[in-house]
Amino acid sequence: MKAICQIKVDELAEAAGLIRCGQLVAFPTETVYGLGANALDEAAVNRIFEAKGRPATSPLIVHVDSIEMARQVVAEWPKPAQDLAERFWPGALTLVLPKRVGIPDRVTAGLPTVGVRVPSHALARALIRAAGVPIAAPSANRFTEVSPTTAEHVRQSL
Numbered sequence: 001m002k003a004i005c006q007i008k009v010d011e012l013a014e015a016a017g018l019i020r021c022g023q024l025v026a027f028p029t030e031t032v033y034g035l036g037a038n039a040l041d042e043a044a045v046n047r048i049f050e051a052k053g054r055p056a057t058s059p060l061i062v063h064v065d066s067i068e069m070a071r072q073v074v075a076e077w078p079k080p081a082q083d084l085a086e087r088f089w090p091g092a093l094t095l096v097l098p099k100r101v102g103i104p105d106r107v108t109a110g111l112p113t114v115g116v117r118v119p120s121h122a123l124a125r126a127l128i129r130a131a132g133v134p135i136a137a138p139s140a141n142r143f144t145e146v147s148p149t150t151a152e153h154v155r156q157s158l
Contacts, residue, residue, distance in 0.1 A: 012123075016130035019044075024051060026140040026154045027127050029063075030120045031092055032147040033154050034137035036063070036127070039073065042104035045136050049106070051158055054143045059109040060136040061094055062116045065128040070116045073134050075100045090120040107136050 015025045022044040025036050035051060037044035039062045049056060064070045067085050071077050075098040084095060099107075099114035108114050116134075119125060128135050139147035141157040148154045 012126055012130045015127055016132070019127070019131040019135060020133065022047070024048060025127070026151070026158070027124055027137075028121055028151075029124045029137075032149055033140040033151065034063070034124070034135075035140035035154075035158070036135040036137035038131070039107055039134040039136035040102065040104070041133075042106055045104055045106045048136065048138065052138065052141070052143045054138065056106070057109050058138075058143075059111055059115065060107050060138050062103075062107065062114055063119055063124065063128055063135045063137050064116055065118060065125045067118075069128070069134055070095070070118070073100055073103055073114055073116055074098060085118070089118040090125060091118070092120065093117060 018025050019036060019038050022038060022041050024047050026033050027036055035048055037048050039045065062073055081095050081097060084093065094115045094117040096113050096115050098112055103114055140154045141148050145157050148157055
């Protein structure tokens with residue numbers, strides 16, 4: 001990864017383009033900074049694991065901007081999922097559902113399910129919307145380090 005910068009609203013198009021081109025982008029969420037890649041691009045997802053030193057047995061959460069986008073990454077969308085999503089999204093609720101064919105096994109650590117959520121941070125949702133793809137994003141730090149809460153923490157870690 002060449003550089004990590006704090007994303008500003010006027011830089012969303014560039015960050016979204018990087019995501020679409022298979023690159024990594026660090027971005028804020030309501031909890032910590034995430035290190036995001038196109039969740040549908042296995043090579044991009046591999047870059048997350050390489051950058052973090054994350055074990056392949058640790059699945060990633062897929063961040064989406066809406067219920068509609070969530071439905072694109074899961075094989076089924078039961079009524080309880082709809083009810084929970086309507087009540088708690090956007091927010092720090094992750095739904096774990098059967099994954100749709102085409103979601104890279106690397107995202108899910110080979111599991112038949114995928115964790116999906118809509119972050120409540122407006123900038124995170126704007127990035128996902130601008131990229132037009134679901135974004136796989138763990139915290140933006142080396143695997144054994146404390147999760148970053150500022151852009152400076154990300155710079156120091158990665």
